[in-house]
Amino acid sequence: MGRSVDEHVHQVAAVIRGAAQRRAQDPPLECRVVPGLTGRLAAPAVSTLDVPGFDNSQMDGFAVYAADLDRAGDLPVTLPTVAHVVAGDTAPPRLDPGTAAPIMTGAPVPPGADAVVPVERTRPGDFGPVAGGGLVEFSGPVASGTFVRPRGADVRTGEAVLEPGAPLHAAAVGALTVAGVTTVEVVPPLRVAIVATGAELVSGAVPDSNSRALLAHAHELGLAATAHVVEDDPAALEDLLNRLVTDHDVILTTGGVSAGTREVVRQVLEGRPGAWFGHVAVQPGGPQGLARWSDGAREVPVVCLPGNPVSVLVSFELFLRSPLAQAAGRVAWRPSGTAVLTEPLTSPAGRVQVRRGRMEPDGRVSLVGEAGSHLAVSYARADLLVFVPESVTAREAGDTVEWWRIA
Ligand SMILES: Nc1nc2c(c(=O)[nH]1)N[C@H]1C(S)=C(S)[C@@H](COP(=O)(O)OP(=O)(O)OC[C@H]3O[C@@H](n4cnc5c(N)ncnc54)[C@H](O)[C@@H]3O)O[C@H]1N2
Numbered sequence: 001m002g003r004s005v006d007e008h009v010h011q012v013a014a015v016i017r018g019a020a021q022r023r024a025q026d027p028p029l030e031c032r033v034v035p036g037l038t039g040r041l042a043a044p045a046v047s048t049l050d051v052p053g054f055d056n057s058q059m060d061g062f063a064v065y066a067a068d069l070d071r072a073g074d075l076p077v078t079l080p081t082v083a084h085v086v087a088g089d090t091a092p093p094r095l096d097p098g099t100a101a102p103i104m105t106g107a108p109v110p111p112g113a114d115a116v117v118p119v120e121r122t123r124p125g126d127f128g129p130v131a132g133g134g135l136v137e138f139s140g141p142v143a144s145g146t147f148v149r150p151r152g153a154d155v156r157t158g159e160a161v162l163e164p165g166a167p168l169h170a171a172a173v174g175a176l177t178v179a180g181v182t183t184v185e186v187v188p189p190l191r192v193a194i195v196a197t198g199a200e201l202v203s204g205a206v207p208d209s210n211s212r213a214l215l216a217h218a219h220e221l222g223l224a225a226t227a228h229v230v231e232d233d234p235a236a237l238e239d240l241l242n243r244l245v246t247d248h249d250v251i252l253t254t255g256g257v258s259a260g261t262r263e264v265v266r267q268v269l270e271g272r273p274g275a276w277f278g279h280v281a282v283q284p285g286g287p288q289g290l291a292r293w294s295d296g297a298r299e300v301p302v303v304c305l306p307g308n309p310v311s312v313l314v315s316f317e318l319f320l321r322s323p324l325a326q327a328a329g330r331v332a333w334r335p336s337g338t339a340v341l342t343e344p345l346t347s348p349a350g351r352v353q354v355r356r357g358r359m360e361p362d363g364r365v366s367l368v369g370e371a372g373s374h375l376a377v378s379y380a381r382a383d384l385l386v387f388v389p390e391s392v393t394a395r396e397a398g399d400t401v402e403w404w405r406i407a
């Protein structure tokens, strides 16, 4: 039975979403706020500080009473300066009306002052003596509040910095740090089991690159993942699945799904309730399967990828990366676009062909390697996937293609 790419994208996304929702019911993890924090917030992260912590200047300039400059316009207003206020000063003295305090960006606004005029809008255009005692001329009025960043404008003590579900990305680490939050409750990460199948892997005749590459993808997304190799023996695979189902949320298999005599994944999973095995209209990555495994107590989805290394990587990009990234609180999409080809290509009718490519300095796309799904090395040399729609059998140099960035 055949499926479109879109249909399989939706089917896989739905099972990963379901697994993520079930995993989110598990008790949250308490994690320290450190660079490297990943996942999503399980409970509101409450600020322990006002951010900013004090009224401060947005500009290098002069802190003033706005009312003092009301009459500036036709005739400039000249004010005597007091000592400079710099970032790091904690308690500047109260500003007297009729004076101006040279103030640097981020420095606390002296009590009383309610506006800052940037230095370049004053004359002579410099700050004068550090200790004060200079004169500064203003040529126009200023509204109260101008260039003052008020205390608590970003978040106030006791308010949520971030709500449950928020992704814990780099900006979140910065925000939590500035708000004085040192630990957060994090949704427990999806636990992914990767199962590579094949006698050639167990014997060492072929290095198991699939599970390594999938593990690397999982790590990059901040997911908890384990990798396993099993021979072409249904009993051994069943035994492994029974062990994995107890402490994993999603199982990914590679290999054993095509039409040969030793298709261990199909043999074990195809007849099970709700299982689907068939062809998706894409090359590479055509043979695919989706099933469930239960030990009676717990049931998890099993996403079955073909064995060829390029098929595995393309399948991951098409079907798995986005929902797994979503579950992990990472950006779910890849940068994509259209560009002109540097060379011709051919493609099978009725399938989306996915080629590997590179973005040239002139913005055109060249192809990297041939179409074969065993060419793992040329995949790694590429920085784009290049898509040829089902209806297209040939493209010429100069034709436009769609691409996704993979590196
Ligand atoms: N008669 C048919 N034959 C094939 C079909 C078909 O439709 N009819 N489809 C072809 C396509 S397309 C693919 S893709 C493969 C998928 O086959 P399997 O999923 O059963 O994968 P295997 O046979 O186990 O392995 C294929 C290939 O990949 C190598 N491999 C497997 N696992 C790993 C690993 N973990 N690391 C590195 N390399 C791996 C394996 O040695 C084989 O060379 O079927 C086609 N045949």
Ligand code: MOO
Binding pocket: 282, 283, 284, 285, 286, 287, 306, 308, 310, 311, 372, 373, 374
């Ligand atoms: O779909 Mo297979 O993945 O072309 O090599």
